[in-house]
Amino acid sequence: MTTQTPTERLYAIVEQGLCIGCGLCQSTAGKNKVQVVKTSRGYQQPVVVGELDHVTVDKIYDTCPGTRIEGLPDRLLEADTRVDNVWGPWRRITRGWAADAEVRYEGSTGGVLTALGIYLLESKRVDFILHAKNSVRDPSFGDRQLSFGKADVIESAGSRYGPTASLIDIGEVLDRNQAFAFIGKPCDISALRNYARHDNRVEKLVRYWLTMVCGGYLTPASTKAFYDRIGVDPEQVSALRYRGRGCPGPTRVETEDQVKEVHYLDFWGEDESMWALPFRCKICPDGIGEAADIAAADTWPGGSPNRVDSETDPGVNAIIARTRSGEELLSTAVADGALNTEYDIATDDMSIYQPHQMHKKYAVWARHQGLADEARIKPQTDRLRIEQLASELPQNMNQYQRDGTRQRIQDGKVCEPTPEIWHPV
Numbered sequence: 221m222t223t224q225t226p227t228e229r230l231y232a233i234v235e236q237g238l239c240i241g242c243g244l245c246q247s248t249a250g251k252n253k254v255q256v257v258k259t260s261r262g263y264q265q266p267v268v269v270g271e272l273d274h275v276t277v278d279k280i281y282d283t284c285p286g287t288r289i290e291g292l293p294d295r296l297l298e299a300d301t302r303v304d305n306v307w308g309p310w311r312r313i314t315r316g317w318a319a320d321a322e323v324r325y326e327g328s329t330g331g332v333l334t335a336l337g338i339y340l341l342e343s344k345r346v347d348f349i350l351h352a353k354n355s356v357r358d359p360s361f362g363d364r365q366l367s368f369g370k371a372d373v374i375e376s377a378g379s380r381y382g383p384t385a386s387l388i389d390i391g392e393v394l395d396r397n398q399a400f401a402f403i404g405k406p407c408d409i410s411a412l413r414n415y416a417r418h419d420n421r422v423e424k425l426v427r428y429w430l431t432m433v434c435g436g437y438l439t440p441a442s443t444k445a446f447y448d449r450i451g452v453d454p455e456q457v458s459a460l461r462y463r464g465r466g467c468p469g470p471t472r473v474e475t476e477d478q479v480k481e482v483h484y485l486d487f488w489g490e491d492e493s494m495w496a497l498p499f500r501c502k503i504c505p506d507g508i509g510e511a512a513d514i515a516a517a518d519t520w521p522g523g524s525p526n527r528v529d530s531e532t533d534p535g536v537n538a539i540i541a542r543t544r545s546g547e548e549l550l551s552t553a554v555a556d557g558a559l560n561t562e563y564d565i566a567t568d569d570m571s572i573y574q575p576h577q578m579h580k581k582y583a584v585w586a587r588h589q590g591l592a593d594e595a596r597i598k599p600q601t602d603r604l605r606i607e608q609l610a611s612e613l614p615q616n617m618n619q620y621q622r623d624g625t626r627q628r629i630q631d632g633k634v635c636e637p638t639p640e641i642w643h644p645v
């Protein structure tokens with residue numbers, strides 16, 4: 221029996237570093253009770269604005285991707301679907317890109333997700349795409365976007381590495397009673413799959429689930445440090461494009477009187493040393509989008525571009541079709557001229573392109589044990605094989621990961637303040 225109030229229970233998810241700011245708790249509780257807004261630390265997080273009860277918070281714990289992350293629903297796993305311990309369910313993995321040169325150019329990598337979004341609309345398989353575009357309120361954020369035509373989808377191309385609440389009004393999106401495809405980060409996909417257990421319109425209306433392989437987003441403090449490094453006042457920034465327009469394309473910052481472009485490697489750091497992740501991303505058991513029909517990724521060996529090749533790289537995605545529906549979409553998009561494919565690859569190639577994803581998948585179970593040791597919320601996981609992967613590691617490696625998590629908590633590094641609405645100074 222908890223002695224915490226409903227509000228304290230909700231805030232514990234944030235305070236323990238598990239909130240990714242997807243917005244689903246606002247949809248679950250109703251915006252008269254919870255609003256996901258920019259908070260004093262610069263994230264988008266839930267703030268309680270009305271009377272919360274335990275039943276609502278139970279539902280939030282059951283759907284929040286900070287507290288519950290699951291792999292592909294069993295019913296979507298066919299008898300002939302292969303399941304790799306690291307890379308999860310897959311039916312086909314191939315290298316490809318958007319056939320339309322503009323889409324390939326605008327896209328983050330090879331424009332595959334954008335091309336699929338356009339293809340789904342133009343082939344009338346869906347009425348709209350739920351995804352994310354650059355925020356006008358805060359240029360480093362993404363905003364949830366409904367796209368009804370090619371121009372909308374192209375405008376939303378490119379990765380948003382800042383807070384993005386794609387599910388902030390999923391109830392209203394479902395109220396439209398129209399078929400749609402969802403493109404979101406793997407954690408957003410988990411969230412919507414969780415929510416499907418509480419709202420049967422999700423299964424009826426979400427026809428395609430598309431994701432990107434995701435190593436985590438950028439903390440607001442890192443974004444600020446980036447602006448400082450390039451000598452731009454954050455308050456003056458009117459537009460930020462993280463990547464796209466080439467692969468990876470420049471990171472472009474606009475203010476009223478100047479435009480600055482830097483190489484992706486100068487944004488992240490050569491070894492991603494400037495890439496500070498929110499804690500939730502460090503313990504993510506599914507950066508590879510296991511619960512989606514299709515996951516799209518970069519194909520740089522070692523996980524980072526090199527400066528010389530990236531000047532002329534037109535972008536090639538790795539495309540993982542996980543479900544029958546994803547495999548069918550991939551092959552018809554190719555047959556109908558929306559995508560070009562190069563050659564099929566396998567899970568070992570994915571580990572070459574994404575060593576960081578492979579290492580995290582092995583490490584994460586022990587990190588979760590470290591959370592439990594420190595009486596923190598341990599996310600509930602299922603169908604992600606993380607315990608099995610950990611069992612393949614030597615005992616001392618697991619202990620190292622477990623102790624590392626414990627130490628971070630004991631050092632006070634996994635401790636977010638109670639969310640408060642951000643007020644500009």
Ligand SMILES: Cc1cc2nc3c(=O)[nH]c(=O)nc-3n(C[C@H](O)[C@H](O)[C@H](O)COP(=O)(O)OP(=O)(O)OC[C@H]3O[C@@H](n4cnc5c(N)ncnc54)[C@H](O)[C@@H]3O)c2cc1C
Nearest residue numbers: 327328329330331332333334351352378380434435517518
């Ligand atoms: C936070 C983050 C971390 C990533 N980490 C990795 C990684 O470790 N390894 C890797 O291979 N790839 C990573 N990527 C993915 C990579 O940058 C490309 O997005 C991916 O290869 C798909 O490329 P594309 O050209 O098909 O995408 P595009 O055609 O440009 O389409 C991108 C789609 O994703 C949507 N979108 C963009 N940002 C967000 C967001 N924050 N939340 C929800 N939806 C969004 C857009 O609306 C658009 O529909 C990451 C992306 C993000 C956003």
